[in-house]
Amino acid sequence: MHLLVRENRTLDEQEVAEDLNLPSADLVVLSFTESDLLALRHAEALLRAQTEEGILLPTLQVTSLARLRHPMSIDLYIDTTLQKARCVVVRLLGGLDYWRYGAEELAAWSRETGVPLVLLPGDTLQSHGSDVQQQAAHTGDDGRLAQLSTVSAEHYARLNGFFQQGGPDNICAALALMSALAGMQEDKGTQPKALPTWGVYRSYAPTITMAQAQIKAVILLYRAHLLIGDVAGPECLAEELAQRGCAVDIVYVTSLKDPSVAKDVSHYLQSTKPDVVLDATCFSARSQSGFSPLDVADAPILQLLQPGCTQVLWEESPRGLARADMAMQVVLPELDGTIATFPISFRKDAQPGHPAFREPYKPGIKLVAGRAIAWAKLRKIPQSEKKISLILSDYPGAGLEKSGAHIAHAVGLDGFASTSSILTLLHNAGYNTGAKDVPDAKVLASTLIGGYSKPVLDTKLYRQLLAGLAPAFVQSVCAAWGEPEQDANVKNGVFCLRYIQLGNISLAVQPDRGAAADRKALYHDPDTPPCHAYVAFYLWLRHVKKLDAMVHLGTHGTLEWLPGKAVALSPSCGPAVLTGDLPVIYPFIVNNPGEAAAARRRLGAVIIGHMTPPVMQAELSADAQELERLIDEYAEADGLDPRRGALLRADILDKAVRTGVLAESGVRPGELDEAEALARLDAYLCDVKDLQIRDGLHVFGKPAAHSKKLVQIIAQACERQEDTVFVTDVAHKIMQSGKAEAQALLAALNGRFVTPGPAGAPTRGRVDVLPTGRNLFTVDPRALPTPSAMVLAEKMEKLLLTRHLQEQGEHLTHMVMDMWGSASLRTGGEDMALALRLMGVEVQRTSGTGHVCGFEIIPLPLLDRPRVDVTLRVSGLFRDAFVDQIALFDQAVAAVAERNEPAEWNPLAASVKGLEGEARKRATARIFGAAAGNYGTGVEERLNTGSWDTKQELGTAWLEGSSWTYGGGREGQQDMQALSNLVGQAEAVLHVQDNAETDILESPDIAAHEGGLSAAAATLGATPTVLHGDTSRPDMPRLRTAEQEVARIVRGRLANPQWIKGMQQHGYAGAAEMARGLDALHGFAATLPQRFDRQFDLVFDQTLGNAACDEFLKQENPAAREAIRMRFVDAWRRGLWHPRGNSVACVLDEENKA
The missing domain is CATH 1.25.40 (Serine Threonine Protein Phosphatase 5, Tetratricopeptide repeat)
Structure with missing residues (x-):
């Protein structure tokens, strides 16, 4: 019997190996948490101060586990730093699976050397009564850490208690116990001392009197940070708020996840009634039951950012935050409905592996204070006095050649009808909307179309206001666009822009970012700064109109795509410069999590999810209906009257040829026998008839129209069609959505809390996104691809491979996938799951959290087919949001390339055979996209403006715009030749559409991606099959050629x-x-060969x-x-x-x- 070995890899292997070369010591402590290491150094100093001169204390070495991720780094550390160690303690945040290699290697080393090893869970304790040792036993660890440890259960529990409770006395006692375990002193049996789990650390009185009623702010931080004195950032923020007239409490907690702490903090917030909460804790405070202690404040919650790096490293980073900080300080807190802010502190520079205190970042603190006060003021200003602006986009889609064709465009939304609906809502809520009657959609549209503009800001005042902005931003604007007076929107020394004033409500059209000819190119381009008119627009709103809040209506505008970091913005980043303190509220379609996240994180916006458009069953056109009738007639005649059946069959096929329907079904005349051709035709007509298409558009704040069909689709997706209770509940949630949207908008404008809710596609059975009207959040990317995504990807894998084998007569071996960020967030990473499965790779997960921690390679005998060499072309949003997934795929590629397998069974390994060093690294690049910070393919603007002559130009533009490699430390290195080689040998290219709320003709962007890839292949002389996957019904994935899908959507919808x-x-x-x-x-006609x-x-x-x-x-x-x-x-x-x-x-x- 032969055992098939599955090769396992962990994601830690993606880290760069380094030798910290730290000196050995008697006692060694390793932790992911800087506060642990700082507390130990502080305790060591206290012990030395208390020890008589001449008495030697055990030496201590503390090390950050963040620098010991790569297996080789761990091996080097064991060989050097642990050489003279006599006791080792490790605190693992997240448990064993987050440092499995290191924990297992240390356990083996401990058993070999006899040196005591204690592996402790780093997660904060949960309260379980007054017994400290009992509390320490309930830290969420699964017991595996204790099993690997080599000390008694009693010693283990005491050490765990010391670290869990924290504070100088407990940490000094921990060092004493470690010394005893090291055989360097006696164990005095000291027990952990319980400390308060929460409390008010300090209160700050306002130093000035505000014009409105006084604002009360609460800052939350960790007790662990307070105990070691690492709270300079929050303290500085509290002082800044007090100097601006706020009363501030700083509240410390062990963890908001602790039920006892959550309960007490909830009561505190209920009694204190703060106007704004500023949260410096990490992760989400929300329990499995859905409760968060922060909800009761019914106030905006601003998430404070404290990156775990130095200011210099942050300034150099286009992303803004490292992966761990991104998850802990941004993604997970969004589950609590937090509002993104700016960094308030950074780590001081320290030697590798050593801990460092934080130091305040004054520019970020001023930005946070300003934004906190602006949100809080919304609670104080009477409705009749509030000044609000509704911003409408002028999207460069249809009608670019003639301005005014697409004002107020928003995906799935009737922009002008929604504007009228919101104006009515505000009017009824007591806002000053001017005239008694609110203008309807038609009046609003006729007023704003045709380039109608008014003078808003003279260039002299503009220059004064411009001088007050971040110098780096101002310099970039002037370098790109020259003097303000040269701007096309300046007339007689005054900027002229489109807006309507209705009482205190400014209804304004967002200006172009730059020259009209480059609108589409600039729409998602974060490198080019906005023009002077664009800057003047926001300065006018803030300083002349003196807005209290801004509502950007619908998906999506350009403000969130301005130059700057992806998250944790600096004062020089475009979105931060132009929004300033201004609260931003952003109604956004509920099925677009990726772009919603970008707006939320870069604008600090409250994202109010709105319903998708109503849906209906596509009806066949007249000629298609006639074909369907004839086919039904043929089915009745066939077998009963063969002669009549043959005549009908010929008549049907002749009519199908003349109407073009036969070609749409994928059948060429004479290609198949009549029976097979008729079967294909019948299947195609059923496919078109089953198509779900939009029945109009949604109007924000209004009940969803024609919702019965959507209820049926959701019930079918959930396989609960016969469950009347479920169906009734879904229908109720859909009908409640309009009201919930309106209530959420009013709540946000009143400076109140907007309940968080997930983003996703309702037609995929995502009942959890209903009702809409909640502050949208996304999934934790560390869990992607999810287990369900892997299962669904297996279905598409079989469909894809079977189709290729049947049509081409050989196995698929090379392909390119077009992968988008929003789709991955909606589906839990189905595209990535498919790419991994095609290579013969399965993911591994941590126990408990389900986070992806590694992968295993399926042996060829079990795979029973050749591995597919898969290349990914990722979108800009995917690149920014899925750093871990890029690393996962890149590492999987490298591992598959190392396999010693026959060339015909592993084409990837064959392609790099014999290569070493840089040549091998270049040859294994399989992840490509736009340059770092850029979005799009380079094809969009050419299609939109008509600036192309041949298909080859479009293909070359796609290659040039997609030729930056990612993963394996590449991070945006351009290699057009490598991409050309891979696209040129692709046998198939694939883009997957995951929901029925959009389709291939929804926007020209899909043509630029999918069609652009096809044009690129043609430019290289290749003819891959261009496939369009459809997983809108996950239980029944479909695969069509792009040509077939375009034809289906034209007949079924357009x-x-x-x-x-x-x-x-x-x-x-x-x-x-x-x-x-x-x-x-x-766009598809321009890029596809058909x-x-x-x-x-x-x-x-x-x-x-x-x-x-x-x-x-x-x-x-x-x-x-x-x-x-x-x-x-x-x-x-x-x-x-x-x-x-x-x-x-x-x-x-x-x-x-x-």
Whole structure:
């Protein structure tokens, strides 16, 4: 019998190996927590001060485990620093699985040398009565650490108690016990002393009187930090708030997860009633039951950031935070509904492996204080006096050629109808909205379209205000755009921008970031600073209009994509410079977690999730309905009347050819026998008919329209169609969503707490995202890919490999996947799970938390197929949000490449065979994307502006814009040749769509990614199959070619009279959606090798070729109509579309008519 060995790897192996070369000592303590190490040094100093001169104390070495992640680093540490050690204590935050290699190697070393080893859980204790030893036994550890330790249970419990309780006396006693275990002194049997688990450390009285009622602020911090005196940042912040007129309490806690502490803090906040809470603790305080002690304050919770690095390292980092800080201080606290802020302290510079105290960061403290007071003031200002601005985007999608076609664009939202709804909401709540009657959507649209602008800020005042901004930001703006007077929006020395003033409410259109010709290119580009008009817009809102809060309406604008760090922004980062103290409230579609997270973290915004558009079943077009009727007739005749059946079959196929439906089904005439062709045609018609399409758009704060179909989809996704209680509950939550959205907006504007809630796609069965109207958070990326994602990926894996084998006659060995951040957050990492499974890799997890901690390689006999060499093209959001997943995949690639397996079974290993050093590192690069800090592919702007002549130009643009490598320490090194080699040998490329709320023609972005990749392959002489995965029903994944998917969506939605009817209900916004869909179709026609003449015909027939629809476009959004006309003209002139008849030319040739 032969045992198949599975090769296991941990993620710690991705770290860079280093030799700390620290001197050995009698007592050695290692911990992930700096406060542990500082407390030990402080206790050591106390003991030395209390010891008579001449008496030798045990020597002590303390080391940060953050520097001992790589196995080689651990081996070197054991060989050097532990050489003379007589007792070793390790405190592991998160348990054994977070440092398994080190713990197991130390255990083996301890048993070999006889040196006592104590492995303690680093997690904070939970209160269990008054007995300290009993408390120490309930720290959440699974017992494996104690089993690996080599001391008695009594000694183990006492040491654990000393560290859990903390404080000078307990830590001194811990050192004494360690000395006893080392045989250097007697054990006096000292027991841990219980300390208060929470309390008010210090109160600060305001030093000035505020204009409004006094603001009460509460700062929360860890007791462990207080006990060692490492609280300079929070203390400095408290002093700053007091100097600005706030009363401040600093409250210390062991952990807000401790039920006893949570209960007491909850009562304290209830009685104190603070106006704002500033939280310097980490992780989430929310219990499994959903309770958080912070909720009861009903006040904004600002998350304070204290990076575990020096200021210099932070300044050099484009990300802003390391992975651990990101998880502990940003992602997990978001579960509590926190508002992102700025760093208030950094570690002092120290030698490698040594602990260091924090020092305050004054610029960040001033920013946090200003923002905290601004949020708190919303609780004090009467509604009738509050000054609010509603910001509408002018998205560079449909209608770029003619301005005004897509004002107030927001994904899934009717922007102008939602604006009117919000104005009505504010009016009824007592806000001053000017006239008695709130303008409706049509009036608002007609007022703001057509480039209508008003003078807002003269250049003299602008220069004065500009001089007060961060010098680095000002210099970048002037270097990129010259003098303010040169700005195109300046007329007679005054900036002119589009806005309407309605009482105290400013309704304004967000200006372009730069030149109109570059709008799409600049939309997601964080490298180019905004132009002067853009800066003037926000300075005008803050200093002239003197806003109290800003509401950015819908997904999404450009403010969050300005230059700067991804998170933990500096005072020079674009979003921080322009928002200043201003509270930002951001209604955002609930199914877009990635971009919502970017807005939340870079703007400090409260993200209010709103419902997706209503859905309906796609109805077949008239010619498709006729085919369906004939097929049903054929089914009845077949077997009963063979002659009639044969005639019907021929008639059906002839009609299917003439209408183009047969080609849409993936069948070419004569390719299959008639029976098989008919079966494919029937399946395609069913596929189109089953398509779920949007039935209009959502209006913020209004009850979801036509929700019955969505309820059915959710119940089906959850396999609970027959559960009437469940169905009723889902229907109720959907109907409550509009009201919840309105209440959340009012709560945020009143400076009250907005309940947090998850983001996700309702049509995937995500009942937990309902009702909407909650402050959106995302999943913890450390758990991705999730177990369910791995299971679902297995289904897609089988579908993909089987299809390729059947169609190509050989196994798939090389492919490229287009991977997006928001989709990964929605699905729990299904795309990454699929990529790993294709390589023959499975992930490993920590016990308890379920975090991914490593992987194992499946042996070929078990895999029973060749491994696939997978290349990832990741989006900018994926690159920023999934650092661990990039490291995981890169490490898996390296491990698979090391396998000694036949070339035909492991093409990845074969491709790097014989290479060493830098050549091997370059050859194993499999993760590519845009340059660090950049977003997009480089194709979007060319498609949008028409600045291209050949498909080869688009392919080259994709390669140039995607050629930066990531993982393995590369972090954005450009290697276009490596990417070209991999794309050139790909047999298939894949993009997966994970929900029914969007589709391939939702926006031109998918064409730029998926189509751009196809064009790149064609440029290199390759012809991979371009596949579009559909996992909107996770139980039934589907795989179609991009050509088939485009055809299906055109017939099922874009050219579907029912969809057009739904869009017409939304006037201006609906017309813009039609133009946007055509942009996407044009993008695919420009990038894919196939032709889409029939699809252009279908869309033309239902829009400009349809008198009623054409009149609708002329009346509701003439700019969108012109954009549609010009897009058709462009497709015609470039040869992308050969129209069926001459009548098309008559409609399109309006320029010559004029």
